[in-house]
Amino acid sequence: MDRAAPITFDIVLVGGGHAHVHVLVNLAMRPLPGVRVTLVARDLATPYSGMLPGVIAGLYRPAQAHIDLLRLAAATGTRLIHAEANGLDRVNKRVLLAGQPPIAYDLVSIDVGIAPSLTPIAGATEHAIAVKPIGSFLKKIDDLVERCRQPDGPRRVVTIGGGAGGVELLLSLRTRLRAEARDTGIDADAFSFTLVSDGEILATHNGHVRDAFRRVFAARGMTLREHAHARAVTADAVSIGHSERLAADVVLVTTDAAAPAWFRDTGLDHDAKGFLAVGPTLQSTNDPDVFAAGDCAALVASPREKAGVYAVRAGPPLADNLHRRARGQPTDPWTPQRRHLALISTGERYAVASRGWFKAEGAFVWTVKDWIDRRWMRTYQDVDAMIARLPSQ
Ligand SMILES: Cc1cc2nc3c(=O)[nH]c(=O)nc-3n(C[C@H](O)[C@H](O)[C@H](O)COP(=O)(O)OP(=O)(O)OC[C@H]3O[C@@H](n4cnc5c(N)ncnc54)[C@H](O)[C@@H]3O)c2cc1C
Numbered sequence: 582m583d584r585a586a587p588i589t590f591d592i593v594l595v596g597g598g599h600a601h602v603h604v605l606v607n608l609a610m611r612p613l614p615g616v617r618v619t620l621v622a623r624d625l626a627t628p629y630s631g632m633l634p635g636v637i638a639g640l641y642r643p644a645q646a647h648i649d650l651l652r653l654a655a656a657t658g659t660r661l662i663h664a665e666a667n668g669l670d671r672v673n674k675r676v677l678l679a680g681q682p683p684i685a686y687d688l689v690s691i692d693v694g695i696a697p698s699l700t701p702i703a704g705a706t707e708h709a710i711a712v713k714p715i716g717s718f719l720k721k722i723d724d725l726v727e728r729c730r731q732p733d734g735p736r737r738v739v740t741i742g743g744g745a746g747g748v749e750l751l752l753s754l755r756t757r758l759r760a761e762a763r764d765t766g767i768d769a770d771a772f773s774f775t776l777v778s779d780g781e782i783l784a785t786h787n788g789h790v791r792d793a794f795r796r797v798f799a800a801r802g803m804t805l806r807e808h809a810h811a812r813a814v815t816a817d818a819v820s821i822g823h824s825e826r827l828a829a830d831v832v833l834v835t836t837d838a839a840a841p842a843w844f845r846d847t848g849l850d851h852d853a854k855g856f857l858a859v860g861p862t863l864q865s866t867n868d869p870d871v872f873a874a875g876d877c878a879a880l881v882a883s884p885r886e887k888a889g890v891y892a893v894r895a896g897p898p899l900a901d902n903l904h905r906r907a908r909g910q911p912t913d914p915w916t917p918q919r920r921h922l923a924l925i926s927t928g929e930r931y932a933v934a935s936r937g938w939f940k941a942e943g944a945f946v947w948t949v950k951d952w953i954d955r956r957w958m959r960t961y962q963d964v965d966a967m968i969a970r971l972p973s974q
Contacts, residue, residue: 589615592903593676593686595666596693597622597650599630599889600874602961603896604690604903609657609971616907618657619684621676622650623665623693628715630889631954637722638753638928639760648961656964657971666693669847671868688906690872690899691857695887698839702741703813709741709832712750722754725831729758729772730765735830736772739819741811742835743778744785745925748794750835751776752928755801775804775827777811777819785886786923789940793933794925838876838887852879861914863899869906874899883916890921893957924950 592608594601597620608618632646654661662684668677675683697711705711710721728734738758740751755774762769776782776798782805783791798805806821813820814834819827840855850858850866856879858866865871866881875892885891898915905912924946926932932947933940960967 586614588617590687590907591617591619591685592907593619593621593684593689595621595676595689595691596875596877597624597627597648597653598692598694598875598877599627599892600895600899601690601692602627602648602650602653603893604900605653605657605659606961606967607897607900608904609659611904612658612972613904613907617660619660619662619686620650620654621662621664621666621678621684623663625650625663628719629954629958630715631950632958633715633718634749634753634926634928635951635954636719637750638756638926640930643719645955645958648958652964653961656967666691667843669843669849669871671848671871674870686870688870688872688903690863690874690903691877692873692875692892692899693841693877695838695876696841697834698837699834701837702811702834705741705814705832705834708814708816709834712742712746712833712835713838726757726761729831730761730767732767737775737828737830738772738833739775739777739827739829739831740833740835741777741814741819743776743780743782743807744835745783745923747776747778747833747835748782749926749928750833751803752797752801753926754833754928755803756928773804774801775806775829777806777809777821777827779808779810781807783925783935786925786935787938787940789938790925790933790935793940793942794927797927840877844877852881854879861916862902862912863895863915864902864906864912869912872899872903880917883919885917885919888921890923891917894918924953926950 626647629646635641636646664678664681666676667679675685677683697713699705740747758772759769809821811819814832819829857873858881859873859878860866861882863872874895876887902912922936924932930947931944932950933942934946
């Protein structure tokens with residue numbers, strides 16, 4: 582922000598997600614006179630999804646996989662409001678905050694991720710751990726690990742959901758729990774790990790990638806239950822189909838995502854699941870002063886799966902279009918790539934690369950993934966380097 586000019590225009594970013602961290606830096610690089618940028622953040626540290634499995638496996642410290650929004654806001658001259666947004670008053674152009682006065686906006690952008698959705702599986706709300714949203718997930722994992730360290734703690738771990746998140750999560754958890762078992766003198770072989778998927782695992786990837794992970798699961802003595810529909814969860818089991826009972830001490834659910842409940846009262850267009858409908862410019866289809874990106878948005882012209890990689894890629898076009906609209910210029914359309922290179926780790930320093938029909942695997946794939954992830958994080962964690970790149974005011 583140009584601190585010399587009086588404030589005449591407010592851009593409010595709601596949520597410190599993957600797209601907004603880029604917007605903060607990008608807007609600070611080319612400040613507009615009189616334009617103030619505000620970030621409303623519920624959590625002051627935002628996790629980077631690509632490195633979360635590595636944190637769970639013990640390959641990274643939690644701090645390595647988090648962006649400190651307080652430092653980022655200070656470095657970029659952004660006003661930071663530590664609060665949870667719970668509504669939008671579009672008539673008076675104000676963001677409503679839980680327990681705090683509303684704040685005015687001229688343009689607002691929403692990148693708040695998703696809410697957990699456990700309701701399709703009976704009993705899951707009471708008895709299962711929701712993996713999404715990622716913000717609160719590591720705390721739940723720490724609590725789980727602590728319970729598993731106890732001599733009479735849980736041993737039979739079941740994950741429901743066969744996407745990349747579920748597969749990586751269970752493999753990473755196995756690495757972690759076996760290491761903790763060795764530290765605490767518990768028999769590591771007492772743990773069992775089962776993944777339940779109602780279709781094939783990794784359905785959006787090619788058959789070679791699926792086979793690579795089937796092999797990894799078999800080699801580690803883990804059980805894969807494909808084409809098994811989890812219907813209900815109780816305190817000690819998962820019901821599969823109508824007749825099978827799978828014993829489980831801990832159940833993690835990585836399946837569905839829901840839109841944050843407060844979207845319903847905004848009057849903004851949304852898709853069938855309640856995610857904010859945006860056009861190619863990332864503007865709401867019924868309000869050009871409202872932008873949305875990441876998992877909470879539904880790109881109506883080019884729907885994509887909900888993945889961190891698309892939230893990251895939305896950052897540059899979102900920043901450009903906020904900048905353009907603040908200057909009164911027309912916004913530019915953006916089409917996200919249809920396919921992306923996915924690097925899926927096996928819970929150790931080994932990963933599988935997947936894109937279309939391409940598959941490669943090995944320790945070198947993990948090295949590449951590690952390099953990409955660390956480089957991305959450095960952009961937002963190395964505040965001194967960032968300040969050196971910012972224009973002087
Ligand atoms: C275990 C796990 C592993 C994953 N691994 C991968 C992977 O390897 N690759 C990949 O592409 N994707 C992965 N994903 C998916 C990825 O995490 C999401 O797609 C990604 O986080 C979406 O980014 P986002 O910016 O939309 O939202 P988020 O990253 O969820 O960020 C939302 C931010 O908004 C804040 N917020 C939320 N509500 C409010 C509110 N009301 N007011 C203010 N602030 C709010 C939150 O605190 C958070 O900081 C993984 C997910 C999980 C759970």
